[in-house]
Amino acid sequence: MKIVDIVEKTVSLKSDIRNAYVDFSQMTCSVVAVKTDVYVNGKQVIGYGFNSNGRYGQGALMRDRFIPRIKAADQNQWIGEDGFIDPAKVNKSMRVNEKPGGHGERSVAVGTIDMALWDALAKANQVPLWQLLADRFNAGKADHKVFVYAAGGYYYPGKGLDALKEEMKGYLNLGYDIVKMKIGGESINIDKERIEAVLEVVGDGQRLAVDANGRFDLQTAIAYAEMMKPYDLFWYEEAGDPLDYQLQAVLSEIYPGAMATGENLFSVQDARNLIRYAGMRSDRDWLQFDPPLSYGLVEYFDTLKMLQELGWSPRRCIPHGGHQFALNIAAGLGLGGNESYPGVFQPFGGFADNTQVEGGKITLPDAPGVGFELKSTLWNEILKDL
Secondary structure, three states: OOEEEEEEEEEEOOOOOEOOOOEOOOOEEEEEEEEEEEEEOOEEEEEEEEOOOOOOOOHHHHHHHHHHHHHHOOHHHHEOOOOOEOHHHHHHHHOOOOOOOOOOOHHHHHHHHHHHHHHHHHHHOOOEHHHHHHHHHOOOOOOOEEEEEEEOOOEOOOOOHHHHHHHHHHHHHOOOOOEEEEOOOOOHHHHHHHHHHHHHHHOOHHHEEEEOOOOOOHHHHHHHHHHHHHHOOOEEEOOOOOOOHHHHHHHHHHOOOOEEEOOOOOOHHHHHHHHHHOOOOOOOOEEOOOHHHOOOHHHHHHHHHHHHHOOOOHHHEOOOOOOHHHHHHHHHHOOOOEEEOOOOOOOOOOOOOOOOEEOOEEEOOOOOEOOHHHOHHHHHHHHOOO
């Protein structure tokens, strides 16, 4: 199995939505196709990848550094005993001559290409990615039903409480049991009203998660924690800057409910420091490391190994991203679940067209690879012409 070409392009994710830190009016996304010399039933095996939302497209880094390194390498070094490419070896080749630390943007470029490599490998093996991962790395044990929560509740121009409540009702009607909303983009008093409005819809704090997107300083994070304590929420996500481990540690001492963070940590080293120094509690907190943003699935394997060594179960991991790649990983490696974007970041957010949410869980399709071809808008509008 050889790579014969790599194609990348940048597409728009423009939207009127905003969270506490970012508006998405100029947001972009990188899309990649890794073309191979393998044919299955007369059709060329092509793997596809894209970066998760919230980080801009990384085309320049791919064109200047990572794709040229792949093309210049001796591909024989990547071939495993089965005759197929080993994505871990390709990943290593991409990262030659990269200095340690400072993982912010290059990790996204590498992770996007890594996604395409895994899609191609599973297609070449003619199995779904979740099954390939279970067979190779999880003793054949896959979760055929995966917990998903509906992420939304963004700030929209002119969107009041009634519109927010209708949005959340829509998610419940789709079969989701747990929903997530943004906080930190308005005053604490306005956010309190927004939280209480959503609680009127979902009926129980354990059905609502909130996400501050790293907006708060310590004083504000504590003020929100005190305000939200009586609600017993499903989680309080990313209160402060992702690298402010002390803030997270102090917050864990005064907030008894579950907290979640990790989507903006892009290496196993940063993840390890979070566990060491941020006061995260393995019995209740959630870890949201996002493989396409953090050097790919190859790095995620190392992160999971580190977590287990430090006493954390993979079941405490729910990746950020809300797409099919993370869903395959959650199913194949036995994670705690996956994020879902039923109404935003289209056509990248969400899953295969025929996927039904029942009781807050979904069943994965049996299509080879990640299954991008089963999401018609993504396939027809973005991927098929790469």
